[in-house]
Amino acid sequence: MGKTFSRIAVAGAAVATVFAGTVSTAQAAEATVLTSNKTISLPGGRGTMTFIDDGDMFQVCDTKADGHGVSGRLIDNSYNEKIYIEDGGDAGCDKKGYDVGQSGSFQMQLSWNGDGYEVKSEWFNE
Template sequence: MIKRALSRMAAAGAVAALIGFTAASPAMADDEGPLWYGNRGTVTFNDDGDDITVCDKLADGYGVTGYLERLNSSGTGLVWVIKEDDGGDAGCDRSDNGYDMIGNISHGLAICWNGSGSCVRSDWYFDE
């Protein structure tokens, strides 16, 4: 009886640990986003093509810049692997640079308003 109860508790603990590990893992990339900078604009990662779409949503005289980022090789800073601007015209702009993010390197999105202020960043994720 005690063995059975301990066995059930161990199994429940293993399941809880697996759920916790899965929840803490970076997300797998499909399309990610859109990531919003308030009402000023968005950036979206497009899994089909491994590129980003940036949309300026506010006619305020400034555009927005979207980035696909990853950590540098030492893990101490960010590297912009894709940068795309949008502003001053109708519609959105989509990057086309041939970057392939497949692998186990975490990436994230960022969007910056070309006026002033800090950028908005997404959670980290990686491609399958």
């Protein structure tokens, strides 16, 4: 009886693990539809790019006084640049608006102007 119970427990755990993996995969696919703000960051605290859902604003911030700025781009799924924003050498962050909408997919790309190191968001829309 003890071995049977152990086998049932192991089988149940395996089924639960497979089910949890399926739920996580489904949630990841849905994560590309944004319902709130989204931020990507360069390593070393060099800068950020934020999609502000309320008003569809994109904000780029140079967060490290190192003599180099940062550049942010929004591209569509055909790799057309929709906006370009630079920040650095002044106080505050720079912003531009772009209506992302629900048709098509977009990606944010943020680069450090010192060596061109770049980070990218996942593809998203609203």
